[in-house]
Amino acid sequence: MGVPEPVPVDYDVFHNKIVFGQILAFIASTIVLALLVASVIKARKNKTRLQYSLKRLTFVIVVSSFGILGCVYYWEKSKELQQAQREFNEQNLRYQKYDINEKPGHKVRITAPFYLGKFEVAQAQFESVMSNNPSPIRSATNPVEGVTWFEAVQFCTAISEFNGCYGARLPTEAEWEFAARAGTNTLYCSGNSKTDLSSVAWFGDNSGSSPHPVGEKIPNNWGLYDVHGNVWEWCSNYHCKYTSDSVVDPKGPSQGDERVLRGGSFSDDVGMCRSTFRIGNAPNATIDAPGFRVVIPAQHE
Numbered sequence: 001m002g003v004p005e006p007v008p009v010d011y012d013v014f015h016n017k018i019v020f021g022q023i024l025a026f027i028a029s030t031i032v033l034a035l036l037v038a039s040v041i042k043a044r045k046n047k048t049r050l051q052y053s054l055k056r057l058t059f060v061i062v063v064s065s066f067g068i069l070g071c072v073y074y075w076e077k078s079k080e081l082q083q084a085q086r087e088f089n090e091q092n093l094r095y096q097k098y099d100i101n102e103k104p105g106h107k108v109r110i111t112a113p114f115y116l117g118k119f120e121v122a123q124a125q126f127e128s129v130m131s132n133n134p135s136p137i138r139s140a141t142n143p144v145e146g147v148t149w150f151e152a153v154q155f156c157t158a159i160s161e162f163n164g165c166y167g168a169r170l171p172t173e174a175e176w177e178f179a180a181r182a183g184t185n186t187l188y189c190s191g192n193s194k195t196d197l198s199s200v201a202w203f204g205d206n207s208g209s210s211p212h213p214v215g216e217k218i219p220n221n222w223g224l225y226d227v228h229g230n231v232w233e234w235c236s237n238y239h240c241k242y243t244s245d246s247v248v249d250p251k252g253p254s255q256g257d258e259r260v261l262r263g264g265s266f267s268d269d270v271g272m273c274r275s276t277f278r279i280g281n282a283p284n285a286t287i288d289a290p291g292f293r294v295v296i297p298a299q300h301e
């Protein structure tokens, strides 16, 4: 969870392989050259033309093949080393630009299976449960927006008590990121480029400065729509700094001033829509027009 620090290139491994290729090529070419020189000297001494027995010719061909293999191996490993260096430099450059809020990357284990809503909660759903709709732009199929954290929790409590969605709650940000990534380790669930983001998200460059009906873009690998963009999504936990410690089912600190928002929105730039980006807002604030989606524990199914 969070931004993992780029792993430096293991130069020793590459160095050993490159040297092995060089040694193989050197030994083979030395043997072939020595045989050639010996044959020339022998021919001159006997005043005859160069002659090779089938046995010696076969030996030369076999040795030459090993030499060629050594050269190819050396060339391939040199190319791989250069590629690894380039990738590390790119990753490191990108890592330096990340918000300190997302560092350090750390291991998270989630033990309790859960279902996460495939869509952001839509305005019609919110209104049918809460009898009000705080969204500034009204559309039944748009995600509800401008919801306080308290209202989002009240919605979850209401559907848990009256709609059979037992145990409904907001996701922790660990659960949110785990589900949003859907097994990926790229900037977005769909890849690293703006084009990749555009295939799954409404954000500043493609939304027309307005939210869109839920589920119009393609889902992530686990079938979740609009995890990036459209509306910010409230998470259950208080906002806090990460540490490098490995954690199990993290629920955040027991107290704080701000609750976590994830995913970016229709008005945000590409950086704020990344899987690891996180901000905190006062739970009674509706700045950034947040929405949410709901978790239901799997054991209540």
Ligand SMILES: [Ca+2]
Binding pocket: 120, 226, 227, 228, 229, 230, 231, 232, 233, 263, 264
């Ligand atoms: Ca979203």
